[in-house]
Amino acid sequence: MKTLITELFGIDYPIQCGGMLWIATPELAAAISNTGAMGNLTSGNYNSADELRAAIDRTRELTYRPFIVNITTMPSIRLPTHLLMDFFEVCCEKQVTAIEIAGAPVDSFLGSDFIPMAKEAGVKLLHKVGTLKHAVHAEKVGYDAVTVAGFEEGGFPHKDNVSTMVLLPRVREAVNLPILAAGGIADGKSLAAALMLGADGVMMATRFLATRESGVHESIYRLLLEKTETDTVLQLQSLLAGFGLQIRALKNPIMEQVAEIEEQGGDLGALLPLISGERAKAVWKDGNVDEAMLTIGQSVGRVRDIPSVADLIPRMLAEAGEALERGRQALA
Numbered sequence: 001m002k003t004l005i006t007e008l009f010g011i012d013y014p015i016q017c018g019g020m021l022w023i024a025t026p027e028l029a030a031a032i033s034n035t036g037a038m039g040n041l042t043s044g045n046y047n048s049a050d051e052l053r054a055a056i057d058r059t060r061e062l063t064y065r066p067f068i069v070n071i072t073t074m075p076s077i078r079l080p081t082h083l084l085m086d087f088f089e090v091c092c093e094k095q096v097t098a099i100e101i102a103g104a105p106v107d108s109f110l111g112s113d114f115i116p117m118a119k120e121a122g123v124k125l126l127h128k129v130g131t132l133k134h135a136v137h138a139e140k141v142g143y144d145a146v147t148v149a150g151f152e153e154g155g156f157p158h159k160d161n162v163s164t165m166v167l168l169p170r171v172r173e174a175v176n177l178p179i180l181a182a183g184g185i186a187d188g189k190s191l192a193a194a195l196m197l198g199a200d201g202v203m204m205a206t207r208f209l210a211t212r213e214s215g216v217h218e219s220i221y222r223l224l225l226e227k228t229e230t231d232t233v234l235q236l237q238s239l240l241a242g243f244g245l246q247i248r249a250l251k252n253p254i255m256e257q258v259a260e261i262e263e264q265g266g267d268l269g270a271l272l273p274l275i276s277g278e279r280a281k282a283v284w285k286d287g288n289v290d291e292a293m294l295t296i297g298q299s300v301g302r303v304r305d306i307p308s309v310a311d312l313i314p315r316m317l318a319e320a321g322e323a324l325e326r327g328r329q330a331l332a
């Protein structure tokens, strides 16, 4: 396939994995990149510049193909801003193919010299946005591409609650950059639809979580098969709305407690023991699914199996071809 996204990143298929804390490791990134799609190495998995350096080296041992490194730019106790700056510098030093910025724009959060730093290193810069305004800003300050994420997405949707179906064509009309569509994308039908709405490719996370190579506990795989599109909640507006964000996570007892604390006006100190990343890190591996906040998108309702990524990608491409042909015949 050839789109602006395959050309920009030098990949075979316009399908990218999104950042996934604790899940998007060298092993998953390389497995995805080895199919001709684009894996994601999430810097938040690491506690120092050296750890991220080692993870980039490890990914390169497992694949010679391009992958993207996610840097999530939002206030965090475990990942202070100076560490995110170190991560960005490591990506430039290592000349990774691309950096995915998620959260605040890199120029306002880390500093305006970070965009020229990436350009000098030949590293492409992509911004995940949940509003038209941020996409326009990304183009203005020199990003190479945007990921347009509707509020169906798992993780940190924008607080404006605009769906992929509406946000994507809005951004396409206003911005002259390569675009990845995200939020609710789970198969070839959604890839075809995204291309028709003006995207040059898609980004998925929940669907990649539901593959053998994500390496999560069998109970998590069972959960992904059982849950439907109505089983996620939007919460943490009390903490994140100031940054324009909120969280989409699976409904479970932890999220019920979070809702109670938010209703009672509880602060970060009251919420942190429930929502800490360390809690989720344990649960992905031990499978105690009621014990942590699990960021998962509405697309969980479209997960029907747990394939290997080597099976998922060609299947998506075949489905997309069928969907496009159906559309062509309908319009003929």
Ligand SMILES: Cc1cc2nc3c(=O)[nH]c(=O)nc-3n(C[C@H](O)[C@H](O)[C@H](O)COP(=O)(O)O)c2cc1C
Pocket (backbone or CB within 6 Å): 018, 019, 020, 021, 023, 042, 044, 070, 072, 102, 103, 128, 149, 152, 153, 154, 155, 156, 182, 183, 184, 185, 203, 204, 205, 206, 207, 209, 295, 296, 297, 298, 299
């Ligand atoms: C398990 C999981 C962990 C995630 N962690 C992060 C993260 O650390 N940083 C980030 O920017 N987005 C994170 N996200 C959001 C994804 O990168 C992506 O934007 C979103 O999930 C896309 O929607 P989808 O799940 O419908 O494919 C995570 C998503 C999942 C499912």
